[in-house]
Amino acid sequence: MTASPAQGTGPLSPGSHTYQLAGIVQRYHVHGAGPVCVVHSGGPGIAWDYLRMPALETHLTMVYVEPVGTAEDSRLPSHPHGYTRERYSGFLDVLISRLGVPEVYLLGHSHGAFVAAHHALHRPERLAGVVLYEGAPVTGPEHAAEAGRMVEAWAARHAGHPGLPGVLAAFGAMSRISDDEETVAVARGVLPSYFADYWADEERLAPFRDAIRATYISGLDEDLTPDVIDDRVALKGLTLPTLVVVGLHDVICGPRWGRELHELIPGSRLLTLENSGHFGHLEEPELFADTVRDFVRSTGAGEPDRRG
Template identity: 80%
Template sequence: MNIPLAPTGPLSLGTHSYQTGGIVQRYHVHGSGPVCVAHSGGPGIFYEYLRMPALEEHLTMVYVEPVGTAEDSRLPSHPHGYTRERYSRFLQVLISRLGVPRVHLLGHSHGAFVTAYHALHRPEQVAGVVLYEGAPVTGPEHGAEASRMVEAFVAKHAGHPGLPDVLAAFGAMADISSDEQTVAVARGVLPSYFADYWGNEEKLAPFRDAVQATYISGLDENLVPESIDDRTALKSLEPPALVIVGRHDVICGPRWAYELAELIPDSRLLVLENSGHMGHIEEPELFANTVRDFVLRTGR
């Protein structure tokens, strides 16, 4: 009896890897349907937290493992040099290898900044973009808004025994210089990334404990921080856009989502009223249905 071989094409289910310029790029395929390439955040957070089973029921989800997160995918300048341009170039190679004319891109948090950049500079193979918990700018203005949202989180949870640990993790952010510190801070701040982490701790604690990360500095090869202001450029964004934000997100909150939706022509906006920074975990069905409908509508 002849046993058929498992499919080995670029969109077959499972883990794929190849090399670009001596750097290993991995991606992971789950689900079926139109192709949506997902870029996780951080930078440096391992992609697994972004798995979206509800969306995999409708779409072929291609989860990028951003270069730098695994030891064999690190740049010679590691932990520096991971600019949006660098991520975009690796993303372009991956998209071209998939063998489909166009894909949708979904970027979460820092991944939303990468996705916006890619759609602005390399839109040819992009059918649409999902900017999930993103913003048009970084820097002092973004930091001030995040501080305001964190203060609101502190006021809401004043007296909770877990609050001092969250604040200590935020305080440690500026001194991160190792993978171990990155993981500790990522897990430490995570309760503030949900609308009600402590009210759902039994469910969310395993998610928190599973978060893994690599230290990436945010500086380019010349040790210069990458400053982002896409406000002018986004007014000319070519691919259709869906903007998603959680009402209680402390990092890239509603202020930025409203501004993104206003800047980008003919964009759609979804505000997840019962979510923080992790709407695909907190409101998975609404999240998945909205993304699915957007992909099907704009992919025609």
């Protein structure tokens, strides 16, 4: 493992950090102050910066991970395959060890919530708690059927809107994605359905949509085996403090899955954001930030040592 040249700053100093692990570049970005919260973004393959949370950075040291594979120099030899939860968790374990604090909080969004759940189940030693933000206990046909039902309901609410056909066409193209350009086009195409009411706030949200960057990641292991998830049994034994966050209008990992995660995980807390879809940190930032902050305060991690 090699690190970038020393600059007289520690691993939690504000700004961007880079190191290499087995020839793979790992980057992360530090913003804010307070107890350390490591943040794993979704997709897989969506660039990390959509998940910036300025409202939380006033309370916590936010460590935003660039998941391997999202930058050209961070790709596995098997790219676009091989990005399993176990592999992401292994990279997370090294990163958390490098931060030099006894414990961190781990927040995962969307696919990152699946990664965070796996890490909490299999490598909980350095975690003070976990935030599962827009996750689910399963993938596969059951998850897809629920998403299809939610998308149909969303489409019915927006029947007649001129933007609706484009969104539905993007969903239709999702299963045929095979490169980075198509990944970006589909991610931007479906995005209006990922908000409680995108078109009512399009002036504010359109720049967010236009800024989405993404890399094609297949969801298959190196041997082309799907990384199918069913955590229902395992989550019943999760003992870490856990906060589940879900948007009431999320079409992909919606309220059914938030309730199920909450019911499965002993002692977990559930926040349902009633005016949000998949991006509650943008749609209801103050409530989102206040709830995560209170969760951290009540479960007791201290301030990091920033000496480099």
